[in-house]
Amino acid sequence: MAKPIMIQGTSSGVGKTILTIALCRIFMQDGYKVAPFKSQNMTTNTALTRSGEEIAVSQILQARAAGTDPGALMNPIVLKYSPDRQGTLVILNGKPHGTINAQNYKEIRQSLIPEVKKAYTALASQYDIIVIEGAGSPVELNLNKDDMVNMGLARYVNAPVLLAADIDRGGIFASLYGTVQLFDDSERRYLKAVIVNRFKGNALHFTDGVTILERITGLPVVGVIPQIPFNLPEEDSMFNNDNSFDDDYDSQFDLIADRVRESLDMDMVYQILNNGI
Numbered sequence: 001m002a003k004p005i006m007i008q009g010t011s012s013g014v015g016k017t018i019l020t021i022a023l024c025r026i027f028m029q030d031g032y033k034v035a036p037f038k039s040q041n042m043t044t045n046t047a048l049t050r051s052g053e054e055i056a057v058s059q060i061l062q063a064r065a066a067g068t069d070p071g072a073l074m075n076p077i078v079l080k081y082s083p084d085r086q087g088t089l090v091i092l093n094g095k096p097h098g099t100i101n102a103q104n105y106k107e108i109r110q111s112l113i114p115e116v117k118k119a120y121t122a123l124a125s126q127y128d129i130i131v132i133e134g135a136g137s138p139v140e141l142n143l144n145k146d147d148m149v150n151m152g153l154a155r156y157v158n159a160p161v162l163l164a165a166d167i168d169r170g171g172i173f174a175s176l177y178g179t180v181q182l183f184d185d186s187e188r189r190y191l192k193a194v195i196v197n198r199f200k201g202n203a204l205h206f207t208d209g210v211t212i213l214e215r216i217t218g219l220p221v222v223g224v225i226p227q228i229p230f231n232l233p234e235e236d237s238m239f240n241n242d243n244s245f246d247d248d249y250d251s252q253f254d255l256i257a258d259r260v261r262e263s264l265d266m267d268m269v270y271q272i273l274n275n276g277i
Helices: 016-029 057-065 105-124 151-157 172-182 203-217 247-263 266-275
Strands: 003-009 034-037 040-042 046-048 054-056 077-081 088-092 095-100 129-133 161-166 191-199 221-226
Touching: 003 016, 003 151, 003 266, 016 034, 016 057, 016 129, 016 161, 016 247, 034 057, 034 105, 046 057, 054 057, 054 077, 057 129, 057 247, 077 105, 088 105, 095 105, 105 129, 105 151, 129 151, 161 172, 172 191, 172 203, 191 203, 191 266, 203 221, 221 247, 221 266
Parallel strands: 003 129, 003 161, 034 129, 040 077, 161 191, 191 221
Antiparallel strands: 046 054, 077 088, 088 095
């Protein structure tokens, strides 16, 4: 059974997807059989895998970075706005499943949790390492009942969590401190380290910031990752006409992995991965 490690973020858009791409690539480069997993993705950016399953483009990219074929097990639930914007289309295990609306939301949501568990268990039986990407903020307290996207999933699979924040947005001390404090004790035990993402300039100038973050969060800062320029495809340019993956994207994955490896304490990451919870 695969060892899991999870990337959560203080909010949407802090770079979880790219950090997951980087870790998938790094673990693959280090000789491991690795796959990404995101239990639920709310996006209009989807594409078909070679076997005709519809999943999020971000999980296709992550799988390719890991050197493996993407499949619905890596992204069992995709939520997309319906054309009339009156509900949300549910793609389950790569196939249309139904529409969530105000009337059936709780019923459908409850029925999806076992599907997430089945998908993860099946995927983990095939790989050495699973890199899990969380969704949005893990401390939306009014939405966290029956969570199977962030800490609920971490608890279920016993995944240590790296908590990422985007320093380029500003407010990184408040966002990291506030997020950590809003976890309850049973959740906080899964938090193992902090990642400062999208730093512009010389990271040595943030030494005092690292010290402050470690003091106020009680967690080690495992890396200060620079802003990384990259060029990855959008949904309609994912494959060539023959449905083969463009080798140019491999160079982008290597670029991202190299920059992250330079800035991340991979010895600590492996220690967190191997020690688990």
